[in-house]
Amino acid sequence: MSTAKPRAKTVRCLDIGLKCLFQARGESAAGLLEQMRRHLREAHDGMTVVPTTERLIKRAIKDDRWGRFAP
Numbered sequence: 001m002s003t004a005k006p007r008a009k010t011v012r013c014l015d016i017g018l019k020c021l022f023q024a025r026g027e028s029a030a031g032l033l034e035q036m037r038r039h040l041r042e043a044h045d046g047m048t049v050v051p052t053t054e055r056l057i058k059r060a061i062k063d064d065r066w067g068r069f070a071p
């Protein structure tokens with residue numbers, strides 16, 4: 001196994017304005033969206049991801065720098 005992993009991406013509920021510490025992590029925006037969709041449904045009273053939410057999530061996605069903070 002090489003140490004050069006694909007860079008993970010993360011998005012948090014906090015980033016889309018929810019007071020919740022959930023963080024989704026994955027390698028693609030589609031995977032993150034799917035995790036968020038499921039989490040919002042299960043943990044936020046059946047909240048659904050409408051196009052506006054989807055846009056918020058996509059904009060909030062950040063590269064996970066493995067412990068290094070972006071400037």
Ligand SMILES: [Zn+2]
Pocket residue numbers: 013018020021022039040043044
């Ligand atoms: Zn949440």
